[in-house]
Structure formats: C-alpha cells, structure tokens
Amino acid sequence: MQYSVFLLLAGALLSALLAPLSIRYARLLGAVDHPDGGRHLHPRPTPRLGGLALLLTALPLSLFIAQSTASSVWLTGGALVAALGVTDDLYPLSPLVKLSALLAVCALPAAFGLAPEVFTLGSLRFSLSHPFDNIFSLLWVLLLVNAFNLIDGADGLCATLASVSLLSLFLTGGNPAALILFGAIIGFLPYNLPLKKRITRSFLGDTGALFLGYSLAVFSLETPTFSLATPLLFALPLFDLFRVFTLRLLHGKNPFRADRTHLHHRLAERGYSHGAILALCTVYALLFSLLGLALTVFSP
Numbered sequence: 188m189q190y191s192v193f194l195l196l197a198g199a200l201l202s203a204l205l206a207p208l209s210i211r212y213a214r215l216l217g218a219v220d221h222p223d224g225g226r227h228l229h230p231r232p233t234p235r236l237g238g239l240a241l242l243l244t245a246l247p248l249s250l251f252i253a254q255s256t257a258s259s260v261w262l263t264g265g266a267l268v269a270a271l272g273v274t275d276d277l278y279p280l281s282p283l284v285k286l287s288a289l290l291a292v293c294a295l296p297a298a299f300g301l302a303p304e305v306f307t308l309g310s311l312r313f314s315l316s317h318p319f320d321n322i323f324s325l326l327w328v329l330l331l332v333n334a335f336n337l338i339d340g341a342d343g344l345c346a347t348l349a350s351v352s353l354l355s356l357f358l359t360g361g362n363p364a365a366l367i368l369f370g371a372i373i374g375f376l377p378y379n380l381p382l383k384k385r386i387t388r389s390f391l392g393d394t395g396a397l398f399l400g401y402s403l404a405v406f407s408l409e410t411p412t413f414s415l416a417t418p419l420l421f422a423l424p425l426f427d428l429f430r431v432f433t434l435r436l437l438h439g440k441n442p443f444r445a446d447r448t449h450l451h452h453r454l455a456e457r458g459y460s461h462g463a464i465l466a467l468c469t470v471y472a473l474l475f476s477l478l479g480l481a482l483t484v485f486s487p
Contacts, residue, residue: 194251194363198244198370205240206378210389212236218276220390233387235276237375238395242269244371245364245402252363256299261364261405264295268332268401272394282443289332290325292401296408297324303413308482311415328404334424335400337431341451342387342461343380346372348423348472349399355420355476356406359483365406368399381461400424419479423450423472 213219213234220235242265249262271288274280280288296302302324305314315323339345350372357365378389391399407417418425427450435442447456454464 191363191366194248194366195370195373197248197251198367199374201248202240202244202371202374203377204374205243206237206375206389209236209239209243210234210378212239213276213389213392216277218273218392220392231386233390235390235392236273236394237379237389238269238272238391238393238398240375241368241371241391241395242266242398244374245367248367249364252367257301257405257409258364260296260299260301261402264292264405265398265401267292267295269394269398272392272397276392276394282441286443289329289397293328293332293404294325296328296405297321301405301408302411303408304411306413306415308415324408327408328401330425330428331404331407331421332397332400334421334428335403336393336396337449338424338427338451339391339396340449341455341464343376343465344451344468345391345396345399345424346376346379347465347469349403350376351469351472351476352403352420353406355480356403358480360406360409362406362409364402368402372399380465414483416479416482419475419482422475422479423468426450 213236216236218234218236219232221232245265246262249258252258268289271285271292275285297320302320303315304320305312335345335349338348350369353365353369353372356362357369375389375391379387379391381387403421407413407420430450431446431448432442434448435444435446440446451464451468454467455461459467
C-alpha cells in the first residue's frame with residue numbers, strides 16, 4: 188500500500204514540476220498550437236509538448252519498479268513514439284510517413300514476445316496460433332496509439348480518458364507502471380484544463396497522446412492471457428476511431444486526413460462546453476471500464 192502511494196504521489200509531483208518546463212521548451216522551439224477558427228478553437232496560442240512531462244516522469248520513476256521485458260519494451264517504445272510525436276509537433280509529418288514510423292514502433296511488443304496466447308471471456312477460452320498472435324499484437328498497439336491520438340481534441344479529454352484506463356489496468360493487474368502514469372496525469376491535468384483564468388496552458392500534443400496510447404497497449408499485453416472484455420477499458424477512444432474512419436470512407440474521404448467528425452467535435456457543435464464534453468465522456472468511460480472490470484475480474 189505504501190509503495191503504491193509513493194509511486195502515485197511521486198508521479199503527480201514530478202509531472203507537476205516538469206509541466207511548466209515543457210511549456211517553456213515548447214515556446215522556445217515554436218511547438219505552439221494556434222487557433223484557426225476550424226478544428227483549433229482554443230482562444231490563444233497554446234504550447235503542445237505537454238507529453239514530455241509524462242515521459243520524463245515515467246523514465247526516472249521506472250527505476251523503482253521491477254525490471255522485465257515488458258518494462259523495457261514500454262520504456263524503449265514509449266521513448267521512440269514520443270520522439271515521433273515531438274517531431275510531428277514541431278514539423279507536421281504526412282499521414283503516410285507517420286503511419287510507417289508508427290508501424291515500426293508498434294511492432295516492438297510482438298518482436299519481444301508481448302503477444303496474447305489465449306483469449307478469454309468468462310468460461311470461454313481459445314488459443315491464437317503463431318503468427319496470428321503477433322499480428323494481433325501489432326494491430327492492437329496500432330489501434331490504441333491512434334485512438335488516443337485522435338481523441339485528443341478537447342481540453343483534458345485524452346489525459347482524463349487515459350487516466351480511467353490506467354486505473355482500470357492497475358486494478359486488474361496491479362501494474363505499478365500504470366500507477367506511475369496515472370499519477371503523472373494527475374500532476375499534468377491542472378495545466379491541461381482551463382482552470383487558471385479559464386485558459387488551458389498546455390496540450391499533450393502528439394508527444395503525449397502517442398505515448399499514452401502506446402503505454403496502455405503494452406500494459407494490456409503484459410500477460411499471455413487477453414480478456415475479450417479488455418477493449419471496454421478503452422471503449423470511447425476505440426469507438427471514436429472506428430466511427431470517424433467509417434464516416435470518412437463512406438464519404439469518399441482520406442481516412443487519415445483530419446476533420447471535424449470526432450465525437451468531441453459533434454458535441455461541441457451541439458452546444459456542449461469543453462467542461463461538459465469532458466464530464467460526459469468521462470462518465471461513459473467510467474461506466475464502460477466498470478463493465479470491463481466486472482467481466483474480467485468477476486466472471487467465472
């Protein structure tokens with residue numbers, strides 16, 4: 188118990204200290220998101236390298252957890268995907284280049300054996316033979332990385348949904364790394380929400396959204412048994428991903444080209460404030476996570 192509290196508080200404190208530094212660094216490099224009246228509706232230019240605070244919190248605190256193949260894959264791949272995010276935040280990459288780089292990084296878990304061997308749901312159990320287990324691992328990591336990247340469109344939304352998923356993963360598996368990241372998000376959220384003068388001071392950027400998505404995917408693949416209820420822990424980002432891609436394809440658009448068809452955009456168009464969007468999505472994320480936890484923990 189004391190160990191868990193230490194990781195949580197240390198993650199929150201270190202992230203809160205690093206967030207202002209990430210803001211200064213973003214301004215120095217010009218990694219600033221400017222309002223354009225379209226997809227970017229925030230009232231003033233906002234730094235978008237907040238994800239660095241999460242990564243730089245995770246790296247030193249990882250020394251306090253047991254080292255394993257999974258932790259090495261998490262930190263190595265997390266650093267690589269965050270580096271890709273920093274590059275995209277500074278010099279926007281084409282969808283093809285970004286996807287190609289993501290494919291390479293998302294293959295790391297499967298390459299080091301983090302691939303489910305058995306799928307379960309209650310009393311249902313079935314095995315997945317090689318190489319389909321590795322293919323599933325690659326696609327699962329790629330899905331979550333993109334899902335959390337795409338849901339990052341309203342103040343605090345991606346970080347809050349990720350915190351719900353991290354807490355759920357910690358409750359199901361007791362992963363201390365999930366608790367570190369949960370604490371890091373708690374420390375970062377005051378800068379990611381419009382609290383001070385009702386203005387958001389920092390965005391996660393691709394740096395943070397990609398890192399969180401990758402981390403969640405790796406944490407969910409740490410054991411060779413994969414519950415089919417696990418996607419419920421990430422229900423809203425996954426739903427938004429499939430919904431947006433389906434709509435773009437049905438309308439003959441490039442599925443990788445950004446637009447205003449995301450769930451948070453639709454809610455904003457209906458008059459919901461950023462606070463209301465965050466509250467509504469968080470409630471649904473909690474409900475789906477509780478259902479996922481019930482099916483995972485309490486099913487026979």
